[in-house]
Amino acid sequence: MELTGFLAFLAAVLPLAYGAPAPAANSLHPEILAAMKRDLGLDAGQATARVARELLAVDVIEQLRSSTGDSFAGAWISEDGATINVGVTDEALAAEVTAAGATPAIMANSLSKLQEAKLALDNLNTSQAKTLSTSSGIAAYYVDVVANKLVLEALSGSTAHAEALAAQVGLVASEFEVLTVAEMPTTLATVRGGDAYLINRAARCSVGFSVTTGFVSAGHCGTAGSAATTTAGASLGTFSGSVFPGSADMSYIRAVTGTTLSGQINGYGAANLPVSGSTASGVGASICRSGSTTGIHCGTVGALGATVNYAEGSVTGLTRTSVCDEPGDLGGSFYSGSQAQSVTSGGSGDYSSRGTI
Template sequence: MNRRRALTTAAVVATAGAAVALTFPAFAGTGERERPAGDTAAERPLAAPEVLAALSRDFNLTTEQATDRLAVEREATAAVRAVRATAGAAWAGAWLNDDADTLTIAVTDRALADDIRAAGAEPRIVANSAATLDTVKAALDTNAAEAAESIPGWYVDASSNTVVVLARADVPDAESAARDFAVASGVDPAAVRVEASQEAPKPLFDIVGGDAYTVGNARCSIGFAVVGGFVTAGHCGRAGTDSRGVNNAPQGEFAVSSFPQDDFAVVRTNADWTPTASVNDYNGGVLPVAGAEVAPVGASVCRSGSTTGLHCGEVQALNATVNYAEGTVTGLTRTSVCAEPGDSGGSFIAGDQAQGVTSGGSGDCTRGGVTFFQPVAEILERNNLTLVTTGDAGTPPATPPATEPPATAPPATAPPATEPPAEDVDCAAEGGVQRRGTIDRPGQRRDAVRFRAPAGTHAACLAAPAGADFDLYLQQQVDGGRWITVARAATESGTETLTFEGGAGNYRYRVASASGAGDFQLRFAVN
């Protein structure tokens, strides 16, 4: 294997005056990332195959290079968290370069530079701390009503140690107007950088994201499932507005909606909908959501939307303000991911970590563009919500419709009424409907069975071959012939079980390989 140089960063322990190095392999060129011998965790995929495919396409990488990049970014995220905790007031930001093989840490205290450099990271000694730049941006936010229409927004840019104020390149004197705005806001001109821009951001209404839902005649998309419902974009509906799901069935009500200033909403769903820890990959499956760790500037991030599918780019800034025609929105994350109308409210995800819900953007997926998202961590904190993740117990509202060809597996009849109660179904027991199948390669999905069932309790057990990690999905056919995932079992064990209370209709079980390949056995019942 080619040995990549190590990219490291240090957490300075102030009380001991020592540096604790956090080392991780760098991503660069076409070399391979060296993994420790016997490290089974290193063999587990860092992201679903669809994420790797989208990263490979949008970053022009091989699948292994995309995997290596995600590994570096995961370690960089942990390193940034550790260094920030020890730098305190001297913290001024961090970012990965374009190839994600160099992590730069900015601080205002020169005494920290040697520790950072000795660990292998690139130190940057700057004049303004992150807190100072946030204060400058807050002053601009306070004066947002006075910003000219030629100013599409502003954001904190750690790499230049300034707050960037954008000025429309196609509007005469826009840059002068941007400078005047900064002066009128009472901020230090040295902390502001005016930059010409082609951007003309607008909220992305009429959209389907991870999963379509409608509000009146408008369509938007689910961002992420939370206990009791889901989060999405605030501009999609006002508090008290009803929503209908992808199958046009009553879904819920907007319990909270904030737009402008913020762009988030919380939809409380009815008992017919169950949250799942997944995002539509628009390739016939779903992406897992394991948490909400914030990715650093320079990290890759992917957006799922029904108009343009799965697209990826980089995080450009973590604290951006956008001046929409409807008003100013602050605290957004700026990305280089493209988006188009029909993508609003949808999911931004880094690896398997939820990042935010699509707010708006500029450009399209033909020419490229800029898209902003409302950070999901802030939505969860401000509304006291619990994100549904892959580690949660229970079966939580429905997940994305799979835009895929019809299942080719032969239909099966519904399990007979003489079967054992659904809750008694297990892989070793007799009875129930049994199906066997084979997964030929890691990442492959296969429909195990298709059947029509009456209203009742579904229960199933999937036994994977030794050493393999297979996940089980129960999907229901909705209006238009599309399939939505209504229940999912995805642990790291060799056996998956699930239960689901469902109405009468057409169902199918789908088996997907998280790792490994071989023969599987499925047993299921409905009562």
């Protein structure tokens, strides 16, 4: 399931569990404000204004994606959150971008071209299982809209292989970039969003979001039939469905009768955090996560629709961010303001080294 499909699922079930949407941009929870101050250097006014701008940016970007057609080269929000940047390959469309309230950037490659190359790599993963497995040293790949390139992350001994793969899907040197990483990503394993739970009374993950009859989490946390319990051993339910690896890292745990499903996120040290919708944030937007090991941390969105190669196989449709995590945080809530985004999948690095997830 791609990110769009996951968000559509959340859009369908969140209102049932969380109630009617609230004015998210004007009512950020104090704990969210505190995390954005710590991790993004924003005071309350700046954080509130930024989330409001990011919500408005969604409409502007979608409008221009439609009106610029095949010339659309991606969009991102500036590092300070103040500017909506929209790439186009046709300079004649710059005025249209400006009129819509965004800043135009003339790019060499359309977003569709780069996405088609990424899809070709995904198809290699599907048809040739060992081509992009962890033994190949290709950690992840994604479209970097700011760089206007397909980026492949590889171990130092696999950069030549990454370059060959890029050429295999039809890209020339100016259309891709190979970045060296120190390690391959992992999915080290962990009802209210961000809470801890155990799988088969052993591995630990975090709850993503409560829904009407259970909760969602990461697919790598468990497979259909696996038992979910509290850390104290009380039964929470059973994994009813799970996707990992493949088109998502997503699972659904059907709760046992009597389980209380809270339509909020664990604030870790403060009151619970609100969830009022599932509007998808763009590249450059602020994003936070709640997890049972390190609590709440924030960062920004780096890329959408990324593919990550875990030891278990490749997962498509992921969001790359600068938020750190530790084992046990995985499966937890990912949100922007009070808008649900997804669940934590995996990453490289850790809290101390500010890795990526």
